Amino acid sequence: MSSVSAAVTRPDAARRVALPVGVTAVLAAATAYTGIRNPHEPGFFPSCVFYSASGYYCPGCGGLRAVHDLVNGDLAGALQMNPLVVLGVIPAGIFLIGWWLLSVTTDRVRPLHIPTWVGIAIPVALGAYWVVRNLEPFAPYLSPGG
Amino acid sequence: MTQVPPPPPMGMPPVGGDPNEKNKLGVWALVLGILSILCCGFFTGIPAIILGINGKKAAEEGRASNGSLANVGFILGIIGCALSVLGFVLQAAGVLTYDFSTS
Numbered sequence: 001m002s003s004v005s006a007a008v009t010r011p012d013a014a015r016r017v018a019l020p021v022g023v024t025a026v027l028a029a030a031t032a033y034t035g036i037r038n039p040h041e042p043g044f045f046p047s048c049v050f051y052s053a054s055g056y057y058c059p060g061c062g063g064l065r066a067v068h069d070l071v072n073g074d075l076a077g078a079l080q081m082n083p084l085v086v087l088g089v090i091p092a093g094i095f096l097i098g099w100w101l102l103s104v105t106t107d108r109v110r111p112l113h114i115p116t117w118v119g120i121a122i123p124v125a126l127g128a129y130w131v132v133r134n135l136e137p138f139a140p141y142l143s144p145g146g
Numbered sequence: 147m148t149q150v151p152p153p154p155p156m157g158m159p160p161v162g163g164d165p166n167e168k169n170k171l172g173v174w175a176l177v178l179g180i181l182s183i184l185c186c187g188f189f190t191g192i193p194a195i196i197l198g199i200n201g202k203k204a205a206e207e208g209r210a211s212n213g214s215l216a217n218v219g220f221i222l223g224i225i226g227c228a229l230s231v232l233g234f235v236l237q238a239a240g241v242l243t244y245d246f247s248t249s
Binding site: 048050052058061096119122130 | 176180219229230
């Protein structure tokens with residue numbers, strides 16, 4: 001392990017920072033585009049393959065529409081489209097990007113360590129959400145069609 | 147110190163290396179695997195599979211401590227790929243129709 005205290009003074013600092021900054025920029029641009037274009041209407045965005053094939057919603061269905069609604073200040077509409085994306089995926093994404101940016105710019109933030117149980121719990125929760133949002137009693141709250 | 151030790155040869159694990167050096171592989175595999183389930187299909191599923199395999203390999207070589215995380219990403223990537231391939235095959239076969247943006 002290197003004992004250099006300030007990561008930003010390393011010669012390869014620019015390269016270390018370039019990837020997270022680039023990913024952040026791409027995601028920001030994609031978010032802005034989703035906010036400008038309207039995924040509620042067909043045309044600008046591809047359909048979900050799983051929904052088209054089966055008629056059932058995947059865990060991400062309604063996600064683009066939720067992002068569109070959020071960008072345009074409609075929190076209730078966003079929650080109606082996909083509460084998991086609004087309450088789970090977007091906060092997790094912001095947390096991951098923030099941690100990544102900090103971990104390459106300062107030595108005080110270590111690279112993120114995800115415990116194994118979290119890595120297993122997230123897919124299990126996703127699978128449960130997948131099933132439950134397609135069930136009749138829960139569809140009005142969890143699916144974009146409800 | 148006047149003499150700089152040569153860097154370790156490519157592809158060889160450094161002896162007594164950092165056991166967390168390659169942990170980012172597992173984290174990336176998991177994140178991309180989850181995204182492949184969230185409608186992204188093989189766009190992130192294929193990278194998740196590749197990173198998952200590399201992450202498991204790194205764990206075996208003692209350069210990562212999160213081999214199980216890499217394995218989860220690997221499996222999620224396969225599921226995401228399989229579902230999207232299945233969807234595209236059904237679409238090509240004319241079984242399904244696109245009617246609405248649902249992603």
